Amino acid sequence: MEESHKVYLARVALTPGSYELVRVFGDANGFPFHGWFDVPLNSPLTVTPNTVTYIGRVNAKLRPRQENEFRAGPVLPLVDQAVTGISSSTWDIAIDNQAEKDLAHFRNSFPALAAITIAVEPLPSFDREKAQKAWEDGK
DSSP states (O other), X not given: OBTTBOOOOOOOOOOSEEEEEEEEEEEEXXXXXXXXXXEEEEEEEEEOXXXXXXXXXXXXXXXXXXXXXXXXXXXXXXXXXHHTTOTTEEEEEEEEOOHHHHHHHHHHHOGGGTTSOOEEXXXXXXXHHHHHHHHHTTO
C-alpha cells in the first residue's frame, strides 16, 4: 500500500514493434458483489529490441460520471455494477513518471532486474477526448 492506495506492478514481454496499450481490465469485488472495470489508455507503445523499459505509473481514480462521460465499466450485470459504483462512474487518469520509486519496487520484487539497465520512456499523457470518442464508437 502506498498513501492508502494499492500499487500493482505489471510486466509484459513483447516482441519488438509498435503497439497500442488500449485498456486495463480488472474487477472490484466484495462478497457477494463482483464488478468489472475498464481503464482506457489508448496509448502508443514502441518496444525496442533487447531492452527493458519503464512506461510510467497509471493512476486511475474513480469518480461519479457527469452527463455523457465514458463509464468506468459496463452496466451489466446491473446489481453488481451499480453496487460497486462502476456503472455510474468514470475515471480520472494520469500517467506519471515515478521511475525512481517504481523501479526500486520492481527490482525488489524481481531480482533478475537488479543488474539490468532499464530505459525510462513514460507513455504520453492520458487523452480524455480520445477515450471518450473510443467509448462512443464502441471500441
